[in-house]
Amino acid sequence: MAYCPKCSEQLDRSATKCSSCGYNFKITAKTILPPDWVHSGFADMALMFAQVCTVLMILFQIIGYIIALSMVGDQIIIATGSLIIKCVFYFGVLVAFTKVRALKPRHFD
Numbered sequence: 001m002a003y004c005p006k007c008s009e010q011l012d013r014s015a016t017k018c019s020s021c022g023y024n025f026k027i028t029a030k031t032i033l034p035p036d037w038v039h040s041g042f043a044d045m046a047l048m049f050a051q052v053c054t055v056l057m058i059l060f061q062i063i064g065y066i067i068a069l070s071m072v073g074d075q076i077i078i079a080t081g082s083l084i085i086k087c088v089f090y091f092g093v094l095v096a097f098t099k100v101r102a103l104k105p106r107h108f109d
Contacts, residue, residue, distance in 0.1 A: 047101045054094040061086045 002011045009020040017024050065083040069076065 044101065047097050051094060051097045051101070054090050054097060058087055058090045058094075061090070 002013050002015065003009065004011055004018040004021060004023050006023040007018060007021040009018055011018060061083055065079055068079045
């Protein structure tokens, strides 16, 4: 169930108007952030920076793994498991950043 933000009356989820106070739930384009704000050059640069940092983190994990193998040869299973988990995590983060950058603004008119 949904509630009216004006009078707190319980409503059906598909209601577009409150039966108690008459509040109109229609979403207008003015209530949504403008696409130029969300998809600005700054936001794009920030996501690109995050992508580059994520790729560097994956590379640093692999380099750290190689260094750890040279120092601690008897705990290879722990080091390998740690490397796999971290690289999978960072790869997931990289995919998320890439998907967000690919989003296009939609208009809800």
